[in-house]
Amino acid sequence: MPRTSKNRQEVEVFDFYEANRASKRSSISSTRQILKDLKAAQKNDTETTGDFPRRCWGRGGQRRRRSLHGTATLRLQGVPTTAHTGATAYPYVAGTSLGADGMYVGRDLNGGGSFCFDPWRLYERGVISGMSMMLFGQIGTGKSSLAKSLSVRLVQAGRKLSVASDKKGEWTRVVHAVGGSVIQVGPGMGTRLNPLDPGTRPPVNAQGEPLTDEGWALMVRTRRMAILITLVRILTNRDLSPAEHHVVSLALDAGVHTARERGGVVVIPDVIEALEADKTHPDRLVAEASSVMAMTLHRMTSGDLAGMFDGETTAHFAANAPATSIDTSALQGASPEAIRVVNACSGAWTEAMVTTSDGGQRIVVYEEGWDNISSEADLRRMVESWKLARAYGIFNVLILHKVSDLNMAGDAGSKMAAMAKSLLADADVKVIYRQDESALRLTREEMDLSDRERSLLKHLDEGVGLWRLGGSSFQVKNDLTRVERELFNTDQRLVTVAKTATTAPKEARA
Ligand SMILES: Nc1ncnc2c1ncn2[C@@H]1O[C@H](COP(=O)(O)OP(=O)(O)O)[C@@H](O)[C@H]1O
Ligand SMILES: [Mg+2]
Structure with missing residues (x-):
């Protein structure tokens, strides 16, 4: 008997049940019809069954647990609601998406589908305004794997890759795999890089105007002074006095003159020679400063740094190589200053080579980059070179363990700490992988993380990161192909060492 009610909604619910019963009845009768047809077809031809597949199982299909055989239909329940609530309730919430414009990185775990990323396209679209990440x-959370997969995919799309200083040598296989070249620097390697190399001449300056000869000469001189001052700062662990700054500048000009007469490029021994000559300068201040600077720079040509940066460059990257890397893994175990000098020199050399607007779009990776920002000198050089990145089509990727790595350059409240923070603020793309509680505290303060993001970061799986760009957050699982997983595997050496350790005693017994 039909239910009646003054309430309109209840009438609708009743209609809904009636429709449901009718649909169930029609479903049963059509299933019966299909089975009847199937039986008839089988009777006619036991081998082939015409349009139907041959029947394998009894009526209702194979009987297994939860196999949904039979004709049962879902029992639906109506939900009485007002039009107002129906219009505002939105049960399926998914995050925003950057669209499909770019390289596939992985899956957006907040429901945005695939996560694609191309910094140059995002810059064009105005989503990001700085070209650094x-x-x-x-x-072991997958930071390097993400940088490698991004780089490999961007290279395959016609971009270029440079790894400024690869301290563990883990990029060598990756760079070779995409047809690039690797320069190995280290004690006894026989490869020399000249940090005073002029670099590649760009056709336009940072403002996009044609680069004149004077402009180029000024650019080269600025670069050379910057690296000399960086080296002195690293080696003396202090700032230069005005007199020291003056004598280094004079010695650089004298060195350039000597090199021109020789028909070569200025090298650090030329600068040392000019400083030695100034030791007898009539001005006592100049003489003293020259003596100190000559002694300091001698470190570059002797001891554990001898033969690496004290002559003209012996290794060259092909101008059109899709990927380049400087492998400094041979330096593991060297003194901290030596490691920092090598990082500064290889970083400056790479930057000088890639800072050209006709070099195409390039991703520059600073792997385990805390050495690149551990002193005022490094940090200052990096801030300067990052400013130029946009003009020359460079996208920088700096890989660190935690936000507090940025404080290595100076105490809280110091000028250096402020500079490190500006580097963080300039990085328009920030990706955070799993962090422990202590690291999270600072991350939360510096990056304004929500409580949800903070608790998420403690438990993120390998290869999953929180991406922050363009005012939005994305939780992304970096998908790696089988080939990529083998190529990027950094556990391999551990596995090899473990295997050797377990097989060694047997071999010894034999
Ligand atoms: N997206 C991923 N999918 C699957 N495995 C991954 C992923 N990212 C990293 N791994 C695994 O974790 C290991 C360490 O990754 P790695 O990128 O070297 O970490 P990190 O640079 O953070 O120390 C890799 O060797 C790989 O086996
Ligand atoms: Mg790593």
């Missing part, structure tokens, strides 16, 4: 996370 910072990557934070504990060891």
Whole structure:
């Protein structure tokens, strides 16, 4: 008997049930019809069944647990609601998406589908305004794998890759795999890089105007002074006095003159020679400063740094190589200053080579980059070169463990700490992988993380990161192909060492 009610909504619910019963009845009768047809077809031809597949199972299909055989239909329940609530309730919430414009990185775990990323396209679209990215996370969470997969995919799309200083040598296989070249620098390697190399001449300056000869000469001189001052700062662990700054500048000009007469490029021994000559300068201040600077720079040509940066460059990258890397893994175990000098020199050399607007769009990776920002000198050089990045089509990727790595350059409240923070603020793309509680505290303060993001970051899986760009957050699982996983595997050496350790005693017994 039909239910009646003054309430309109209840009438609708009743109609709904009636429709449901009718649909169930029609479903049963059509299933019966299909089975009847199937039986008839089988009777006629036991081998072939015409349009139907041959029947394998009894009526209702194979009987297994939860196999949904039979004709049962779902029992639907109506939900009485007002039009107002129906219009505002929105049960399926998914995050925003950057669209499909770019390289596939992985899956957006907040429901945005695939996550694609191309910094140059995002810059064009106005989503980001700075061309640098910072990557934070504990060891083994997949930071390097993300940088490698991004780089490999961008190279395959016609971009170029440079790894400024690869301290563990883990990029060598990756760079070779995409047809690039690797320069190995280290004690006894026989490869020399001249940090005073002029670099590649760009056709336009940072403002996009044609680069004149004077402009180019000024650019080269600025670069050379910057690297000399960086080296002195690293080696003396202090700032230069005005007199020291003056004598280094004079010695550089004298060195350039000597090199021109020789028909070559200025090298650090030329600068040292000019400083030695100034030791007898009539001005006592100049003489003293020259003596100190000559002694300091001698470190570059002797001891553990001998033969690496004290002559003209012996290794060259092909101008059109799709990928380049400087492998400094041979330096593991060297003194901290030596490592920092090598990082500064290889970083400056790479930057000088890639800072050209006709070099195409390039991703420059600073792997385990805390050495690149651990002193005022490094940090200052990096801030300067990052400013130029946009003009020359460069996208920088700095990989660090935690935000507090940025404080290595100076105490809280110091000028250096402020500069490190500006580097963080300039990085328009920030990716955070799993962090421990202590690291999270600072990350939360510096990056204004919500409580949800903070608790998420403690438990992120390997290869999953929180991406922050353009005012939005994305939780992304970096998908790696089988080939990529093998190519990027950094556990391999551990596995090899473990295997050797377990097989060694047997071999010894034999
Ligand atoms: N997206 C991923 N999918 C699957 N495995 C991954 C992923 N990212 C990293 N791994 C695994 O974790 C290991 C360490 O990754 P790695 O990128 O070297 O970490 P990190 O640079 O953070 O120390 C890799 O060797 C790989 O086996
Ligand atoms: Mg790594």
